[in-house]
Amino acid sequence: MRIQGKDDLRELLAAEYVLGTLVGAARRRFERWMAQDPSLAHLVARWGTRLSPLAESIPDTNVPTRVWDALIKRIPALAPPQRAEPDNWWKNLNFWRASATAMAAVAVIAVGIALHDQERFTSRTPQTAAATSAAFVATFSDDKTHRPVAVMIIPENGNEVILQLVAADVVVPEGKTLELWTAKAQGNGMDPAGLVPTISTSRAVRFVVPDARVLRHATLLGLSLEPAGGSPAPTDVIGVATVSPIAS
Amino acid sequence: MDAYQNTEDLTDLVARVALGDQKAYRRLYDVTSAKLFSVAIRILRNQGRAEEVLQDAFINVWNSAGSYNASLSSPMTWLITIVRNRSLDYIRRIDRGEVELDDDLAAMLESGAPGPEQLLLRSEDAAALNLCLGRLDAGPRQAIAFAYFQGLSHSELAKSLQVPIGTVKTWIRRGLEKLRHCLQAED
Numbered sequence: 001m002r003i004q005g006k007d008d009l010r011e012l013l014a015a016e017y018v019l020g021t022l023v024g025a026a027r028r029r030f031e032r033w034m035a036q037d038p039s040l041a042h043l044v045a046r047w048g049t050r051l052s053p054l055a056e057s058i059p060d061t062n063v064p065t066r067v068w069d070a071l072i073k074r075i076p077a078l079a080p081p082q083r084a085e086p087d088n089w090w091k092n093l094n095f096w097r098a099s100a101t102a103m104a105a106v107a108v109i110a111v112g113i114a115l116h117d118q119e120r121f122t123s124r125t126p127q128t129a130a131a132t133s134a135a136f137v138a139t140f141s142d143d144k145t146h147r148p149v150a151v152m153i154i155p156e157n158g159n160e161v162i163l164q165l166v167a168a169d170v171v172v173p174e175g176k177t178l179e180l181w182t183a184k185a186q187g188n189g190m191d192p193a194g195l196v197p198t199i200s201t202s203r204a205v206r207f208v209v210p211d212a213r214v215l216r217h218a219t220l221l222g223l224s225l226e227p228a229g230g231s232p233a234p235t236d237v238i239g240v241a242t243v244s245p246i247a248s
Numbered sequence: 249m250d251a252y253q254n255t256e257d258l259t260d261l262v263a264r265v266a267l268g269d270q271k272a273y274r275r276l277y278d279v280t281s282a283k284l285f286s287v288a289i290r291i292l293r294n295q296g297r298a299e300e301v302l303q304d305a306f307i308n309v310w311n312s313a314g315s316y317n318a319s320l321s322s323p324m325t326w327l328i329t330i331v332r333n334r335s336l337d338y339i340r341r342i343d344r345g346e347v348e349l350d351d352d353l354a355a356m357l358e359s360g361a362p363g364p365e366q367l368l369l370r371s372e373d374a375a376a377l378n379l380c381l382g383r384l385d386a387g388p389r390q391a392i393a394f395a396y397f398q399g400l401s402h403s404e405l406a407k408s409l410q411v412p413i414g415t416v417k418t419w420i421r422r423g424l425e426k427l428r429h430c431l432q433a434e435d
Binding site for chain 1 (some may be wrong): 265268270273277281282283285286287289290291296297299300302305306307310317320322323324326328329331336337338340341342369372373374378392393395396397399400405420423424425427428431
């Protein structure tokens with residue numbers, strides 16, 4: 001290590017690391033040194049202790065309860081069972097199916113998208129199939145409030161789908177991505193079905209999924225917020241949906 | 249002050265969280281999150297981002313409570329470090345635009361050392377820091393305080409304090425050095 005033995009430099013880097021003025025590559029490099037050098041980690045801890053009375057002097061700010069609610073959903077050991085059990089999605093789903101207002105709201109939007117994209121989809125749809133259905137629609141709704149969150153159009157052929165966010169307050173934070181899921185045919189749990197690219201300001205995105213057949217045949221779809229790159233299992237589900245054919 | 253703000257109690261809570269005690273985790277969250285949320289808001293300047301960082305920080309606490317070392321730092325310092333580092337990483341990734349200096353903090357710094365109202369003299373450590381910050385010149389004191397509270401980088405500090413970046417770097421380097429000598433003498 002290049003800073004071994006240089007006590008003043010080590011102190012200064014430790015202090016600036018804690019202060020936050022050590023930035024970028026220098027910060028990352030310092031973290032690597034710290035991981036291998038317990039005495040450097042010790043200096044950092046000392047600076048953290050020296051300066052922490054400043055942070056403790058800041059007046060408290062009430063934390064919205066949604067932070068805790070969202071937090072425990074991300075920790076498997078703490079997640080409320082009614083939220084984590086896939087069975088419950090079905091219960092909610094039945095409730096949602098019965099919710100005529102939710103259906104009406106999403107149907108209008110879904111038809112709007114379908115009309116808009118009809119040309120593109122029908123051009124890929126075999127003429128023989130056009131008489132029955134041109135595409136499928138999945139309307140994702142929040143499994144607690146049953147509010148529609150997003151609508152997805154899945155063509156009868158091909159792997160290119162369209163996803164439109166309909167809830168204005170659904171945002172994808174920096175470093176996060178939306179991911180699609182399908183309920184496992186047997187047993188509990190969800191299988192990943194594709195990552196959603198960054199959604200533009202129009203809130204709609206057209207993208208290719210690995211295999212749209214699994215979406216068309218799924219009993220239940222999920223849409224979740226995940227760290228960039230996706231997850232092996234859904235962590236923050238924002239909507240669930242069944243798939244229905246759209247008559248053309 | 250909440251009885252649980254006491255270091256032994258928090259240490260006990262963190263130790264129980266490390267064993268997977270869910271009630272202890274809730275209690276730790278209840279007694280520390282409001283302070284930590286303030287710390288994140290000051291740096292991130294945005295409630296939504298601060299909520300996100302607080303969430304991530306507490307997931308980290310659940311997963312890494314076992315690695316907390318009570319001989320290195322107090323539980324509150326450990327928690328503040330987690331929240332500050334996550335907040336700092338967040339703002340360096342995004343462009344948070346022009347950063348305005350906190351009015352109340354600016355006023356406090358202009359009037360000299362942080363007074364007992366702003367910097368509660370909860371402990372000997374806080375009293376020593378208060379005293380030693382007060383011995384710094386205004387420039388270094390402001391640069392260090394704004395960097396700590398608001399996560400300003402050298403260039404942001406130069407812009408906000410309207411001095412060349414070289415001056416900011418010198419203020420911080422010498423200020424921290426002086427602070428360390430002063431605090432060691434106070435130990």
